Amino acid sequence: MSHKTFIAKSTVPTSKLTRRARWAALPIMLLALTLRAQSPSDIAAARQAMEAKNYPAAERLYRKALAQSPTAAEILTGLGLSLQMQGRTADAMHYYALAIKQHYVPETYALLAQEKCRMGELESVRPMLAKLFREERKNLRVDSAIASCYLEADEPVESAQVYEELLATKDYPVDLALIQSAKSYLRSGQFFAAKLSNSPGSEPFMNALRQAPTSGADGARSAFPQAARLSPYFRADLTWSVALDRWRQHRQDIALLYLLCVLSAEQGMNRISQCSSEYPASPYLLQFQADILADQGHEDEAATAYEQLIQDHPELSDLPYSLGLLREKHEQWEQASQAFQQQLAAEPSDERAAAHLSRCLLQLEHFEALRKFLEPRMQTPHPPQWASLNLAEADQKLGDSAAAIKVLTAAEREPNADKLVHYRLVHLYTIANRPEDAKREFALFQAASSK
Numbered sequence: 142m143s144h145k146t147f148i149a150k151s152t153v154p155t156s157k158l159t160r161r162a163r164w165a166a167l168p169i170m171l172l173a174l175t176l177r178a179q180s181p182s183d184i185a186a187a188r189q190a191m192e193a194k195n196y197p198a199a200e201r202l203y204r205k206a207l208a209q210s211p212t213a214a215e216i217l218t219g220l221g222l223s224l225q226m227q228g229r230t231a232d233a234m235h236y237y238a239l240a241i242k243q244h245y246v247p248e249t250y251a252l253l254a255q256e257k258c259r260m261g262e263l264e265s266v267r268p269m270l271a272k273l274f275r276e277e278r279k280n281l282r283v284d285s286a287i288a289s290c291y292l293e294a295d296e297p298v299e300s301a302q303v304y305e306e307l308l309a310t311k312d313y314p315v316d317l318a319l320i321q322s323a324k325s326y327l328r329s330g331q332f333f334a335a336k337l338s339n340s341p342g343s344e345p346f347m348n349a350l351r352q353a354p355t356s357g358a359d360g361a362r363s364a365f366p367q368a369a370r371l372s373p374y375f376r377a378d379l380t381w382s383v384a385l386d387r388w389r390q391h392r393q394d395i396a397l398l399y400l401l402c403v404l405s406a407e408q409g410m411n412r413i414s415q416c417s418s419e420y421p422a423s424p425y426l427l428q429f430q431a432d433i434l435a436d437q438g439h440e441d442e443a444a445t446a447y448e449q450l451i452q453d454h455p456e457l458s459d460l461p462y463s464l465g466l467l468r469e470k471h472e473q474w475e476q477a478s479q480a481f482q483q484q485l486a487a488e489p490s491d492e493r494a495a496a497h498l499s500r501c502l503l504q505l506e507h508f509e510a511l512r513k514f515l516e517p518r519m520q521t522p523h524p525p526q527w528a529s530l531n532l533a534e535a536d537q538k539l540g541d542s543a544a545a546i547k548v549l550t551a552a553e554r555e556p557n558a559d560k561l562v563h564y565r566l567v568h569l570y571t572i573a574n575r576p577e578d579a580k581r582e583f584a585l586f587q588a589a590s591s592k
Contacts, residue, residue, distance in 0.1 A: 184202075184216065187223070229492065230260055231521070231525035233252075234257065248282050255286045255287050274302075278302070281307075288300065295328075298329050298385065301329050323429070325409075326405045327410075330405030337398040340398065346396075349361055350399075350403075369396070372394050374396070384400050428450060435467050448464070465497055474501045477497070485498065502514065508535040511532070567582045
């Protein structure tokens with residue numbers, strides 16, 4: 142790993158986890174459900190089906206149990222988990238939310254946060270992550286569920302602390318924890334460097350960081366004597382955790398900010414070195430290297446790396462998804478759609494890939510194909526709102542405003558309807574010459590926007 146990671150403007154890939162990685166928490170969550178559940182036969186059989194990875198059977202059994210106990214939080218959570226493991230994110234989130242309304246359980250709250258994060262609902266998930274970080278830091282079940290969400294939500298410092306907890310256990314994949322820890326530390330270094338660069342008097346320390354690409358860690362540490370003279374709290378032998386605690390007590394101390402920049406980069410590189418040494422064939426390490434290529438703008442090399450990983454590690458089912466994101470980022474809509482279709486061929490219930498494929502079809506103006514793609518997904522009890530919004534747009538583009546209105550009015554009856562549903566209905570009612578309906582939807586849109 143290059144010493145360029147000391148520089149504030151350097152990039153670190155976001156947390157693109159495979160299904161195998163995201164679900165590392167499953168055995169831990171199943172254990173939690175087993176410990177808490179009071180075990181009528183249907184629930185016991187559902188847990189056995191989950192342990193056997195027969196998620197459709199588990200879903201059927203949990204639904205049978207739920208018919209007898211419709212407000213049982215543990216059954217609602219178990220049903221949500223069985224749906225999550227089938228990739229049915231919107232349905233899983235629905236049952237997790239119902240479970241939390243009946244009885245707050247941190248693990249259930251963490252699963253809901255995980256799925257919100259997975260679907261990119263970062264604004265609503267950040268306060269959830271803050272609550273769990275504050276209240277459940279030592280809870281392995283919670284940490285394993287939401288660890289990757291901190292990077293997704295651009296909270297790298299908290300992410301680094303959570304992955305340190307996971308590295309201290311034997312119940313989480315070590316190579317995964319090392320790579321995610323490396324990302325967290327490197328992103329933390331960028332976070333602290335950005336703060337340092339905006340602080341008065343920081344130029345000598347920024348100059349030291351800029352020397353790192355040519356002189357390595359020694360260059361990055363070259364301003365340590367000046368930092369020691371400037372701050373009574375600075376010590377060159379502080380650990381990252383101790384330096385972080387001191388900085389949180391003295392946030393204007395630029396010497397501590399500088400120290401955290403250096404230590405974060407060093408910790409990140411050490412984690413990558415450790416993973417390379419102990420797990421040289423780790424698919425997480427190989428994917429991290431491909432992500433680095435993508436984030437540094439080497440799209441062709443990154444695409445080649447992803448394609449090779451898809452061939453060598455087909456068990457990493459998110460690789461076509463990552464390739465699709467790369468193509469989508471550069472508005473290569475046709476190639477992106479092919480990658481997302483490949484992802485869906487391997488994982489038909491992957492809602493994220495479906496959402497991105499839907500977007501690609503919109504961009505390609507394949508409205509009839511989009512309608513055919515989305516209509517089956519609208520048959521679930523709680524269709525995802527992205528699907529409702531995109532189907533309504535396809536209907537409108539195909540000249541069927543009445544169908545678009547029908548789709549969106551159904552969507553606004555769902556809990557926590559997206560404010561865009563109201564906004565789109567304002568437009569549709571306006572062109573349909575229904576001013577009173579348009580006025581009502583505009584009021585709903587304003588109310589949702591003020592929350």
